[in-house]
Amino acid sequence: MPEYLAPGVYVEETSFRSKSLEGVSTSTAGFVGPARYGPVSGEPELLTSFADFERIYGGLEDLVFTTGRQPNYLAHAVRAFYEEGGRRLYVSRIFDDGESSAAPDANYGHVDTAAAYSPALPSVTLHARFPGAAGNMRVTLTLQVGSNALTTGTTGRTLTRVGSYDLVHVGQPVEEDSPPTGRIIGYTPLQADGLMLAVWNSVAQRWELQDGTTATALDALAGTEHVRPLSVVVEVEQPEVNGAGFQQPEQLGEFGFDLRGRAALETTFARDPDIRLDFLTVPFALETPRIADEDDDDAQTAETLDIARELLGAAAVDSLLEVPVTSADRQRVLTARRQMLVLSGGSDGNLPSAHSYEGNESDFHDYVNDPLQEPKNGLLALESVEDISIVAAPGYSAVYLSEDDQDRVLATHGAVISHCERMKYRIAVLDSPPNQLVSGALGFRNLRSSKYGAIYYPWVVVANPQASGRLKLPPSGFVAGIYARNDIERAVYKAPANEVVRLAIDFEQRLNKAQQEALNPNGVNCFRFFEGRGYLLWGARTISDDPEWKYVNLRRYFAYLERTIDVGTQWVVFEPNGPQLWDNVRRTVEDFLYNEWRQGALLGSKPEEAYFVRCDRSTMTPNDLDNGRLVCLIGVSPVRPAEFVIFRIGQWTATATA
Secondary structure (H helix, E strand, C coil): CCCCCCCCCCCCCCCCCCCCCCCCCCCCEEEEECCCCCCCCCCCCEECCHHHHHHHHCCCCCEEECCEEECCHHHHHHHHHHHCCCCCEEEEECCECCCCCCCCCCCCCEEECCCCCCCCCCCCEEEECCCCHHHCCEEEEEEEECCCCEEEECCEEEECCCCCCEEEEEEEEEEEECCEEEEEEEEEECCCCCEEEEEEECCCCEEEEECCCCEEEHHHCCCCCEEEEEEEEEEEECECCCCCCECCCEEEEEEECCCCCCCEHHHHCCCCCCCHHHHHHCCEEEECCCCCCCCCHHHHHHHHHHHHHHHHCHHHHHHHHECCCCHHHHHHHHHHCEEEEECECCCCCECCCHHHHHCCCCCCCCCCCCCCCCCCCCHHHHHCCCCCCEEECCCCCCCCCCHHHHHHHHHHHHHHHHHHHHHCCCEEEEECCCCCCHHHHHHHHCCCCECCEEEEECCEEEECCCCCCEEEECCHHHHHHHHHHHHHHCCCCCCCCCEECCCCCEECCCCCHHHHHHHHHHCEEEEEEECCCEEEECCCECECCCHHHCEHHHHHHHHHHHHHHHHHCHHHCCCCCCHHHHHHHHHHHHHHHHHHHHCCCECCCCHHHHEEEECCCCCCCHHHHHCCCCCCEEEECECCCCCCCCCCCCCCCCCCCC
């Protein structure tokens, strides 16, 4: 109760209406499977286009496991999902290295600079951030040399276009003297190779140049006429899967060398960068042998200069002394200032096991080794994302015909279903194995019964997006996209069937009506081709043996209702458990269900026939009240699909009566 202590007028806000429930999204999907690249642990990122997937997880190129090459079913499924109408997707990449935890980095690409500048310098390692053959990339470091930043004004000499702790080349220009023309033909370094750090001394309000042992004021450097800022441009090229070369280069940006400066190379390319975007999109990490105390400026500067020399190489530093004149000179200097490093040792590992799909909470290791993120792998990673309502593991059944791999497929099949049963508000979109006859598809379906899963047959044939010819793909990616399209364009209570498969140019086999009559009653949803109508999804049943839950849309609609009420009534917790609260809860749910009935989701000519909501003394015992339980009883009459449309036709005569 508010306090009224002094005489006066008190204006207070209050609400005379019930709370409202907003329907939750049902079109967000979660895929799990192997990919070319990308994180194998941690919270999955929301993807809204196939371009998002390519940027983080690589493209459509095949995967090369230790057992042989396989199409990249996950990538193709993601593409199909968006092409069929999906909009929001989370991906959990799995990787099976087959190694012990003692060697978690065995399948990561890496390269050591091997003291390119001088054997006396410590080497720098480039390490692929994620496992996979795509980690065998080519990294190009190109030295960028700015124009002279030294200016002289009324207050003395100063630097422009330079930030504190930027790497610079300090020297004296050499002019042509035979004949004397005044044209600069080269530079003489101030000391050693001329590499120094420009540092702004905020106390003395002056620029200083540091070489790792001393800091000299800019005005005190006699003979210095040129201070040129240096930076490095980093480009990366992913390898082609067939070993023919590399893909188009991607420029990652221009960077400085010192950790204390702006756009530092080691900050962006750290093992675990501070910015999540860098972690996902910067494909490799830079491991430098820094051992100096962070508070020791001279030691930090010395290490920065050594790392810069190592990364650039002797030829690049020597090229700073030249002024190229002819086109041949310019090309030679450009070549000297560019160092290419090719990472090697990365592989796609083994064909993932069911354990990899399930996720590993205790023994999982990766390059980052973040104890908070490591338990989030496989299907476990999808558990932390509440928005997901559709789950698939595209291509898990591809190796079912191999007797050695059947147990792997069946265990993965069960893991996906169990995940959805445990999460309650999700449905598993399951793939039938490829190259199966009707009897084989029936046999595979009969291995498991669940109201949280639906299986689809046969595989879909599409035009190969990377080459000429055709490609057979598992159904789950297409179906998940059709689910999302159906929810967005129609509603979740409408059966996701009689929908065009947009990417399909054929099916693995064309089924006829008689074949579907054997499959449909057993819960195998079929793809059919109909002359003049195209390639359609022609089934909407779960693999449940309970007739109450035999339709996909019914299972998904109840998940929608349950989660909407779950999310929308969280305000009730810890409110006084009495008639006022009960009435408020009842009105809140009734208003929501009334709107559902008006939209056609519930069966009945009037609201009383479509639903009921009870929340009063009749639904709660004294024991419930004593233990803080509020019990609300809700009943709904959902609309089931018109799966069998029957027209009865008889003869009619003029004298007949109805």
